[in-house]
Amino acid sequence: MGTRTLGSTGPTVSALGLGLMGMSDMYGPADEAESIATVRAALDAGVTLLDTGDFYGMGHNEMLLREALKGRARDQAVISVKFGALRDPGGAWAGFDARPAAVKTFLAYSLRRLGTDHVDIYRPARLDPAVPIEDTIGAIAELVQAGHVRHIGLSEVGAETIRRAAAVHPIADLQIEYSLLSRGVEREILPATRELGIGVTAYGVLSRGLLGGHWSPRRELGARDFRATSPRFSDGNLRRNLDLAERLRAVAAAKGVTVAQLAIAWVADRGKDIVPLIGARRRDRLAESLAAEFIKLTPGDLTAIEQAVPDGAAAGDRYALAQMRSLDSEA
Template identity: 70%
Template sequence: MGTRLLGDTGPEVSSLGLGAMGMSGAYGEADRDESIATVHAALEAGVTLIDTGDFYAMGHNELLLAEALRGRNRDSYRLSVKFGMLAGPGRGPSGPDGRPEAVKNFLGYSLTRLGTDHIDIYRPGRLDPAVPIEETVGAIKDMVDAGYVRHIGLSEVDAATIRRAHAVHPIADLQIEYSLISRAVEAEVLPTLRELGIGLTAYGVLGRGLISGHWTAGHTAGPGDSRAAGPRFAPGNVEHNLALVDALREVAATKGCTVAQLAIAWVAARGEDIVPLVGARTRERLAEALPALEVELSADDLAEIEKAVPAGSARGDRYPAAYMPGLGVGN
């Protein structure tokens, strides 16, 4: 497993990170024992970056990771934690809370649930439109100064917000969706990150499974699977999007790899300042993802991939309409 630096000021992490959200029911029921075994397998393979959120199943994900990481050398992994999405019993997210007093409150709960004395990268899950980003980042800076946080990150914000946040305290990385079918970051956000020396951790590199090669026409999301409300999985859109996957599969065949491996390799090839996160929740899916780092893509390969899945070719927004206004960029 190689390593990459998250920006000019961020930590050195594995070239591939593990996103743990799916282990807490986001895509339907997950097997607790298998989830923990997957975390262990990732660590043993050299994965050091583990991403979670305090709002993933109302703290369930943090508690799960605490169990999986118990007894491990704390310096052998890096925890990336998102915070601030409000919710309640029987309902989904109701909006972000980026108030300084809330930031410190959220952090206290996360430290306790995770069983650790510090968070490596702490970031608001979404921008709170009612609170200037300077105040939110300023509160995290206080926690950096106090030793509870090592680095500050952002998630799903636009270029202007990145600049404002970075002026308060150096930002290590931006976490944002980036894949063959979600490329809006390329216009303004990615150039801004590179100008400022900020890394990018890319989630959704397999389009929530849509371009993994495992989603098929006629497949329906099961109980509790958030993809049931995903516009790209909706009838009329999903058939079009799966046709893109079929075209991508032909390119993968010439490279001797799977569609998933090709999609991950494409993101990794966009720059050494980008770390793809894979949301594997089973050892089988993790084992498929890991060899993606060995797939070398030539200029001709990249051209063939671009031909198979041109920028902007996916149908449907990447989130349901109610959530789109809270994103820094669109599709």
């Protein structure tokens, strides 16, 4: 697998990364043994960037990653961890905490669960409206100086916050949703990251399955599946979004690839400063997604893709209203 460097100060990582969230949370039950096998298959394929969060399954995801990395050299993986989201014993969301003392406490627990002495990229999952970003980044910078963190990242913040954070300490990358159905990053955020020499790790490249090519409108979602409350999966919106996916499938078929591979390749083609995160939970889906690295898009391909899924064509917001209001990136 090829590599890309996250910004001007970040690490060199695989051209595609693996997002582990769905192995513990948000998308319904997952097979733990298959999840671990999928992480190991990704490593064997040359994937180095592994993205997790301390609140994914309330620590389960980090412990799963620790198990998957057993017997591997620590430097084979670039571990990216998000922190700050609070949850209650039932799994409900309970706010966000990015105070300096909380930052250091969260990391201490993550290091223990991961079984490592350092995290490669550490980032607040959201902007804490009660804490200046300068305070949060300053606390992580102290952890960098102490050797517990290698690089600092951001997640789902807007251009102004990115600039304020970068004034405190170099930022390796911004993690943000970016796909054919979610292109808001192109307007102000991507120009800011490029001006400042900050990379982008793009999650949701398959729009949580809408562009995966395997979604059925008859599929039933459990109460603990995020998509059950996602506006893009509501009845009317779902049909319209799946129509877009079918239009993309026609373009993919003409090129001899799958719709998922084409959607991933499109994100990767947006710039060498962008690393798509694949959310596969199974080895077969991982293999399909990783093949996207070898797809070369021609100007004609890009035109056909744009015609099939124009900017702004998605039906529904990417999160429910309350969550949208909490996103600094959507302010």
